Amino acid sequence: MAQQDSTFDLIRRGLWDNNIVLSQCLALCPLLAVTNGATNGLGLGLATTAVMVVSNLLSSLSKAYISRAIRIPVNVLIIASLVTMTDLMLNAYLHPLHKVLGLFIPLIVTNCAILGRVESFASKTSPIPAVIDGFSMGVGFTWVLVVLGGVREIIGTGKLFDNASLLLGDAFHFLEITVIEDYRGLLIAILPPGGFLVLGAMLMLKQKGSLWLKAREQIKQQAQIRGGAHES
Template identity: 55%
Template sequence: MASTTNTSTRDIAFQGLWKNNPALVQLLGLCPLLGVSSSVVNALGLGLATIAVLTSSNLLVSLFRHQVPDTIRLPVFVMIIAALTSCVELIMQAYTYELYKILGIFIPLIVTNCIILGRADAFASRNAPLPAVLDGLMMGAGFAAVLLLLGALRELIGQGTLFANMHFLLGPVAENWQITVIADYKKFLFAILPPGAFVFMGLLIALKNIADNRLEKARKAHQESTSGSKRVRVTG
């Protein structure tokens, strides 16, 4: 088994939430991302389920990393992920049944989500439990954040509302959370259907690339100005 690597908490968080975001950079888990992101409640439900499975699977893989031979590493990881996904599915079926019916096949398909197996193999199996849990939490949060943003955009443009049916996930306390942004809105079907998901996802990826390019230019400009100031002080 590979030796444990030392990665700072800040770097793990930055990798999961922005630099190596599983949805915007790695482009993993696109099937559930595009399939259920038609509303905020759907996105939040799947996002929380993914975070729970990703974090707990990273923890278990890290704890047993020295006991699992390389020859059966991946099958063991899949079994761990499948068991945890079944637990999450049963919990949702028991406490959020309406949302469970809406999400349908995408809950058990968490088992095949490349993000979860990828992090188990690439990070959790090579690191101590605490960094592994943090990596799972940050990667899951990065994926869930994109899910929520996509769900909010599609719900707003497609239906003119936000936070509709939140009681499916949070219970009676959220029955009145719906915000009607545009009254008497005639639904924009394209935003709700899968083609709209692809378009909005492409826009989010483009915006991230633009932001990264501007940040990189600002960083280089700062480095040049700093090195120029140092040269002036030396020659002076």
């Protein structure tokens, strides 16, 4: 059945319908721990996306050569290897970001969303849909991290993507924005309770948005039915 999904369906599912955080409520530990700023969220999101894309691809390519009896251990080994490589590369080329994210880079391997997509989708479909699915799921996770971190950062400090050039490199200097001048900040926003409050608001808005889209689709279908009945 997964092979019948269109590219649009895969992308929409990863970004919205089956979003790792807002729909599945997975990976909440790193989400709440590192999102006291948008820069940290972007860094962790990109690292997770890279692991998801490559692990989906390798699982799809190797599915014909791996017995079902050992498929899960092999997939865990693939993910662990990729996370180790990502951790080493971040330490070598983006050391300040690596220091900030710390343990949460190695802990990507415990993100059940990655193993879940590899096991339920990538290991049962061809490479191109597997890559699209991994990319869309990763981007869906990343945008939630960035939005959650950005909202907390603006409320807490009045800035957005602070220290982006230091953590991600000079090419990201353009992201650094002072949203509110001479702002004293609200400390609770960048503390753990602020993460729970903002995440709760995002979950509420996601539910409201999904209900609105569903109602809109129903109205559209009813209009098409009435139009067809009128023509007949």
